Amino acid sequence: MSIHTLEVLVENEPGVLARVSGLFARRAYNIDTLVVGPTSNPEVSKMVIQVNLEGHSLEQVIAQLDKLISVISIEELVEGAKKPVKDTQPDYQN
Amino acid sequence: MATTHVPTANGTVMNGATSLVKSLEAAHVDVMFGLPGGAILPAYDPIFDSTIRHILVRHEQGAGHAATGYAQVTGRAGVCIATSGPGATNLVTPLMDAGMDSVPLVAITGQVPSAAIGTDAFQEADIRGITMPFTKHNFLVTKADDIPRAIAEAFHIATSGRPGPVLVDIAKDALQTQTTFNWPAKIELAGYNPKIVPDNQSISDAAALIAQSKKPVFYVGGGVIKANAHKELAQLVELLGAPVVTTLMARGAFPDSHPLHLGMPGMHGTVAAVTALQKADLLITLGARFDDRVTGKLSTFAVNAKVIHADIDPAEINKNKFADVPVIGDLRETITALIPALKSALAKNSQDLAPWNASMQKLKSTYPLGYTLPDDGSLSPQAVIERIGKISGTETIFTAGVGQHQMWASQFISYEHPRTWLNSGGAGTMGYGVPAAMGAKVGAPDSTVWAIDGDGCFQMTNQELVTCALNNIPIKVAIINNESLGMVRQWQTLFYEGRYSNTSLESKRVPNFPMLAEAMGCVGLSCERPEDLDATIEKAMSINDQPVVVDFRVHRDAMVWPMVAAGTSNDEIMIARATAPDWDSQEL
């Protein structure tokens, strides 16, 4: 079992929760918990997602999430600290 | 961020429907395929006056595939438009198809009035929800003011980065409300910024790896065509002098006539192309995605190869196959950067590729694609397709349905140019051929366009021939009539002991295809004897003012070879039933 916590900033648009949860469902990624809340910017919401990888790679989960146009940024929460895994010019691929 | 040309209509008061049409004009749409209904009806009023050519289809699925055909030949976004509910759901298959094959498509659908959304109103369907899994993005617009921005973003998203389909669902009241037209001067999407220029480091790593390898092969996918990178690819191949394979989506990205071209890899690939990938020490993967139809059983695919994976979509990297050197960026940028980098890497260190090339050339000459003619003297489907290719020439655009005829059209027609081979690769959509040919002919009116279709596929979407006949879209359709769902029948022959459950179509009895064609305003021809083949094709070639349909009544039992059975290893490739290549005589 390999659980990772991702903090995902998304466009605050109707349907964004369906986009993210639908992605996890169709790619058979397990969500342990998912919390959505506001940020100081009313146009942006924050999702905190605990994903149980079970054979999937974290890199692939993040890359697929990042492909959603409504996803603005992704950070992995590691023991309370934040580790950015995506910015607008992703360079984690090298 | 992308900047756009701001049209003169900006600041003018109009209703949402007019704003939609002005937006499509601002996006340089010249043609769209669609069919009206209640929810989208307000838009059809300004469409009546627009400079945009609207082609009225007979089924919305036809509109979607036509938009795809148009996009595939022009490289521009294809546009289709439909009403809410069943009109929108009829677009589902082409949207999924376009998603699988990375086709830039913009679909506009009407939606019930915003106050009625969620009430199970007449013709209400949550098309945004339905299409979320396979569109690149989609929108639900409920306010007139939001229409121009949604359309501008839709075109930007569909055509940039890895292309894909985008749906814009617009509530009827948004079309009817007054608004001040406001086409955005620039598009900024916080969550979307595709990486175009590859990192220098990845380019030099790739060049160094190529220079070290003794058995490299170019594994070329449809991305090379999408990126218009075929000229750069040819230069790169000449520079290295290594063999090339082109996937089903990449046929035409590299000329079939080139000696280094080994053909198509995959389930029905050539022995040389499949073996080159299996035995390579390096895959130079350009815009391909390690689809299961190419890799066969993944754990046994190219086990000794290092992998360079160049793609614009970071999510393709390490999805199916680990990449030693990923290169993220537009392929034209990537290959352009790779050429000088490889030149200097080769100057420092280069390998003798001659033994590798010699063994691949030997495989290519020992196991060319071929077929045996039917014993009973009846028409061979492969011969029909081969002759159509030869007689109509390499400038012709071909589309195909899905099945045996599709594989033969990929195998036995020689493709020399990109955007001359259009098919449904990722989705395998029966019914793609005729409407895609219609869209292709609209996009390239001066080219001959042949749909190589199956008798099964043809019966799914042939009604668009009415559209073709009425709108002066003179495509040519070759029905490869083997009176069966041939590809499925082939699997029943091979894997179900010849138990032909529900694969016989009896289409040599019903329907009468030439009469059906004539009824739809086309010329209907038929051909049953090998001695009439060339004359029939020439007759079809001579008719350019009407669509032509030819019923080629071919032998039923022909099979597609070579074949790697689904789920097995590429090493198990068969060149005929129960016949493997003679590996012992090959030095690999």
Ligand SMILES: Cc1ncc(C[n+]2csc(CCOP(=O)(O)OP(=O)(O)O)c2C)c(N)n1
């Ligand atoms: C919409 C759809 N339904 C079913 C299939 C499964 N299928 C794949 S090939 C094929 C047979 C196609 O028959 P035909 O058009 O006559 O082509 P042939 O194989 O005989 O050349 C079928 C049913 C499919 N690919 N698409």
Ligand SMILES: [Mg+2]
């Ligand atoms: Mg058939």
